Amino acid sequence: MRTDVHAHLWSEGYLRLLESYGRQEAAAHRGLGAGDSAQxxxxxFAMNDAAGFDHQEAPDVVEKPTEAARRMWYDTVAHGHVPAVRAAAASYGADRLLLGTDFPYQSGHRLRRAVEFLEEALPPERAExxxxxxxxxIRRREA
Structure with missing residues (x-):
């Protein structure tokens, strides 16, 4: 079976933040097993493996979602929500994260915040x- 598997992390704090912006659908995400814990x-991932998902987005790549998740890269678009980035780093490894900004939707002080909050969320060497x-x-690809 081929599918595009998404594994969103929806911490309670992040859901409250969405609700504070008037997002009605935040309530629907509670209790769906998409919490921010490693468990x-x-x-x-185990549920996807058990369901028989053995292909990801690329039809020529045959691997389980658990394996694919360990080789993918994840952007840090979290709208300044420090716990979300910490959960992503704990779940995937900070070495699998790269800067995400949602530009041009976030600009000015929000764009700066997309960078600054990484320095709050992670140790200096990890943030860098x-x-x-x-x-x-990009440089590795060009080489």
């Missing part, structure tokens, strides 16, 4: 790695 994420990951990937 929630592992359970989601996330901020430079995109450049390193």
């Amino acid at each position: 929630d994420l592992e359970a989601r 790695g996330v901020l430079t990951a995109g450049t390193r990937l």
Whole structure:
């Protein structure tokens, strides 16, 4: 079976933040097993593995979602929500994160916040790695 598997992390704090912006659908995400703990994420991958998902987006790549998740890159678009980035780093590894900004939808102080909050969420060397990951990937591809 081929599918595009998404493993969103919906922490309670992030859902409250969405609700504070008037997002009605935030309530629908509660209780769906998409919490921000490592156990929630592992359970989601195990459920996909058990359902027989053996292909991801690329039809020529045959691997389970659990395996694919460990080789993918994840952007840090979290709208300044520090716990979301910490959960992503704990779940996937900070070495699998790269800067995400939602530009042009976030600009000005919100764009700056997309960078600054990484420095609050992660130790300095990890934050620097996330901020430079995109450049390193491009340079590696060009080499």
